Amino acid sequence: MDNLLAARSQMALSLGFHIIFSCIGMAMPFFMAVSHYKWLKTGDEQFKNLTKAWSKGVAIFFVTGAVSGTMLSFELGLLWPTFMKHAGPIFGMPFSLEGTAFFIEAIALGFYLYGWKKFKPWFHWFTGVMVGITGLASGILVVSANAWMNSPAGFDFVNGEYLNVDPMKAMFNEAWFSQALHMTIAAFVSTGFAVAGVHALMILKGKNTLFHWKAFKIAISFGAVCAILQPISGDISAKDVAQRQPAKLAAMEAHFKTEERASLIIGGIPNEKEKRVDYAIKIPGALSFLAHGNFKAEVTGLDRIPENNHPPVAITHYAFQVMVGCGVILMLSGILFLIAFYRKKKWLEASWFFRLFAILTPLGYIALEAGWVVTEVGRQPWIIYGVMRTSEAVTPMPGIQYSFYLYSLVYLSLSVVVTFLLYRQIKNIPLKYDANNIHPSLTLK
Template structure:
């Protein structure tokens, strides 16, 4: 395996792994806070047990997310030293703030997990909220750093030199808001659907239905609201990308030729050699509308971009299709759920809806990973868009392939163990939470 490809694969794998854990760590605290609040208000023991059960999941995910995040902060240098040499001082601001947010999250988690019966109950609840808020802040800050790679700002690039560095301007680059909004909503959608789906499965199997029904409702409401809002954020992102990174947009839609008006392609097989797309459904003018808000606008194709600045088209296009496809599907599920809620029909009578949620367990994360692929692969061949190429940033150390194999093995085993632990946590719900007496750690 080529060292450059190995470095890119290792980075992709590490981020792809970390992103799931950090999203769960970002979102679950809010579910817990709702359930915790209900316990404090209603004194309904089920909510207390639910909060505790969820908090165990969060502890597992947070720890895994924390170590994989630590790994990433080193990997940036281990794999891309030439990038970090220049980029560190420019886009470091969100990272230094993120360090603070992450630290606060870790402290608050310590309070929350070990604070049962030891802290004032509202202070305890508050620490849980702090976990969520600081987790969300960390996520936004890290995405702002990534957005800088897509939309470099806060310096002047003169003769290969990075001058007049302004870290604040770099942090508030043009892409930070649209990317952060899209990521946060994706985190809520993906985690919400996954959690709701797992509890839906337990309701269907009629295990501790009261417990799982309460859990399902909290997660489903978050998930469905986020899924409804996501298309709006997607629209903001699309228009933003069209303006800033026409090559990425063209790759997302496999638009090899500049067209006016440009059609939206749904699906299709991309042939990168012949620069053609076969078998796609074409919606005339729709891409023009998505990119520029006008059905007749011209959309820049890859023909207007030098060949050596083309991102890999097939991967970006497929990933984009997966993301949008799943997003639409989840939107429909969300609408159905709200319809049923509005009609005040009991969920247990709508087993098909619960089955739909079970089906959706992995979908949100698939869409999330696909979206990540779109933004990262679509940025290639640049590591700093328009400034530095990814291949010029890679470490001079040979043999990165071995490092990739080792870390792949580690991430695969960790994924297996975490899934196994989660399975056991859920399986043990009747044993752990059916007792009337207190059961602590």
């Protein structure tokens, strides 16, 4: 394993691990805040119990995310010193602000966890809201830095020198809004369906169904609405990528030949050698419309891009198909929930309904991981798009593969610990929070 492959593998592992906890930190505190608000307004002890249970989960995820995020910051300097040397002064502002947001989030979470019966009720609730706001801000700021790598701005690149640096322009680059919007909605979709799925499973087991029904309803409400909105943000992102990164769009769609009325490809096996896609379903003109809002528009193919600038087509295409496929399933499931809640109440008493959402538990995070593969692999061979190649940024230090093995062991250990803690937390909920409290309408059939 050479340095470039080892470094990219280590970053892929680190980002793939950290992104899950980042998204939970962006979304789950808002679920907790809604439950807390309902307790303050209704006095229903079930919402208080739910809030406390969720707050412990937020704490577990926060600590794990803090560890993995800190490791990532070290990895940037360790694995990509040339990149950090030039890019650090340009896009350092969002990272600095993210550190500030993280600092405030840690304080707010401490106040929230230890503030029961010590603060006035509404101030205590506000500290929980601040956990959500700062967590959301942290995620958006990090995405802004990543967007800069896809759409570099805020500097002039002259004879290998980075001149006239403007950190504000770098932070608010052309890609930041579409990426931040898409990522934020994805965080609520993936976390909403994951949390709802866990509580749906507990409902199926028939224990403390009132408690789990209230939890399910809050989580899936966020997840369903955001899943329905996600295609809109996806469309905005696709049009943005078509303008700025035609090679990435071409790889996503395995679009080898520049043409008008370009077909949208569903599925298929890219044949990079023969420049074609086998066994695909093609919808004529649909890619032109999605990319440019016109069924007759020309879409740039890989034939117009130098071959040494081609992203890995197969990986990008498969990841994109997985992301879109999972997104469509979640969107349809979100619509199903809204129909059930407002029109078909009997579905809420059927075991198939909760079994469906239990099965969907991991799907949002699968889509999330696939989406990041599209973003990162689709940008290759550039670490700063059009300016610096990934191969130029990697460290010359030997033995990076051993660092990769070490980090893999660390992340595996963290995964085991977090899984154990969450399992224990979920297992203890029915025993700790009134296991005999059964929702009268949830006698599943």
